[in-house]
Amino acid sequence: MSLESGGGLLAGVAFGERDVRVAVANGSREILAQQLMPLQADHVADEGMERAARLLADLAETVSSGVEDISAIGFGLPMPVDAISGEAGSDAVLPGWRGVNVTDAMSAYLRAPVALDNTANLAALGELRAGGLRGVRNGCYLKFSYGVGAGIVIDGEVYRGSAGTAGEIGHVTIDENGPICRCGNRGCLDTFVGSRALISSLAASHGPLRLKDIVHRALAGDLGCRRVIEDAGRRVGVAVAGVVNLLNPEAIVVGGLLAEAGDLILGPLREALDRCAIPSAAATVELRPAELGDEADIVGAIHRASMLSHTNISIS
Ligand SMILES: [Zn+2]
Structure with missing residues (x-):
């Protein structure tokens, strides 16, 4: 496994209705490590985000890196989201998330920019780029x-x-x-x-x-x-x-x-x-x-993170 970074680690988070999958990838969007954890449907958003942040920190360590090397995060929720404001927009699937500003909260946890999207959109992006x-x-x-x-x-x-x-x-x-x-x-x-x-x-x-x-x-x-x-x-x-x-x-x-x-x-x-x-x-x-099977969402999340990190580089 090589980091061959050039832009550090890219991170992906994809919440399902019953689980969360997280992954870290190198600058070429190759997934270096990933993990799937079961989750109660009635968890609150803070708990879900904290768990995702902790899993990402652990994964970064397993690829001989640190959480500070994560340059961008693609974050997916199985519900309508407001991609501009960064807010989760519905309580129909994961009731504890409605109105929560996910991009602000996750950026604060991991000190890296976050792109929030619906997991169906992320899966479409994954299949579009790699499936x-x-x-x-x-x-x-x-x-x-x-x-x-x-x-x-x-x-x-x-x-x-x-x-x-x-x-x-x-x-x-x-x-x-x-x-x-x-x-x-x-x-x-x-x-x-x-x-x-x-x-x-x-x-x-x-x-x-x-x-x-x-x-x-x-x-x-x-x-x-x-x-x-x-x-x-x-x-x-x-x-x-x-x-x-x-x-x-x-x-x-x-x-x-x-x-x-x-x-x-x-x-x-x-x-x-x-x-x-x-x-x-x-x-x-x-x-x-x-x-891409059940990895479509997470592959899309990594590609979303990559797009975000390139946007940031071109702005700065
Ligand atoms: Zn309906």
């Missing part, structure tokens, strides 16, 4: 896990929208009379294909299952689990057809825990997309699995 969206000008990363999120690529850049909340496909209304969503609206896509919906639809027949149990059982041939996954793929495909009509992307890559079901989910998704999108747009979009 399945390489070379794609207009595309989309679809994260299909405990909820559904998307990172949109337009003209070779991740598109964040006016306030950083672009890509919230999980909260597209599917049924305005549908169940109440954790965002407060009714009938969002997430209320049909989020982990709670999938798990509860199997509760009577299969008892309590975790999301990954559903994927594993479906792959092993369990008909009920297969049906739930196929239906979820179909519903997401209908929403993705809307994205295809609006953006006319050349490629959509699908990542997240549900993507591990492979063709079981991609097949119905593709069918629904072909059925619901404009034929010319559907015909030109390639749908394929993402390449």
Whole structure:
């Protein structure tokens, strides 16, 4: 492992709904060390940031460096964030983070500049620079896990929208009379294909299952689990057809825990997309699995840190 710095260490932090992954990389964005830690969903933001800062300090030491060598941090949260103000913008996923100024707090912990982003955007950036969206000008990363999120690529850049909340496909209304969503609206896509919906639809027949149990059982041939996954793929495909009509992307890559079901989910998704999108747009979009697996977010976070460190160098 070589530091070959030139700009010190780059750090990445990516919070999931149930865990946090941190990594340090050299100036060439090669990850030198990383760690994944489980996390309670109801933790407060200070606790989460402190833990991430401590893990980064430990990782810096393992690559014979120190926390003072970290030159920039890419920081991802699984929720809408205000990339300009640096504030976490929703309490639907990690309730302890809403309104917290993450960039100020993390910069104070680690004495390095922080770029805050939504993890779906970071994963899109990771896939764009080092995974399945390489070379794609207009595309989309679809994260299909405990909820559904998307990172949109337009003209070779991740598109964040006016306030950083672009890509919230999980909260597209599917049924305005549908169940109440954790965002407060009714009938969002997430209320049909989020982990709670999938798990509860199997509760009577299969008892309590975790999301990954559903994927594993479906792959092993369990008909009920297969049906739930196929239906979820179909519903997401209908929403993705809307994205295809609006953006006319050349490629959509699908990542997240549900993507591990492979063709079981991609097949119905593709069918629904072909059925619901404009034929010319559907015909030109390639749908394929993402390449970086559960590391897409952290790879994107390192690339985000690298962009920030280059911005800082050019300013000074
Ligand atoms: Zn919602």
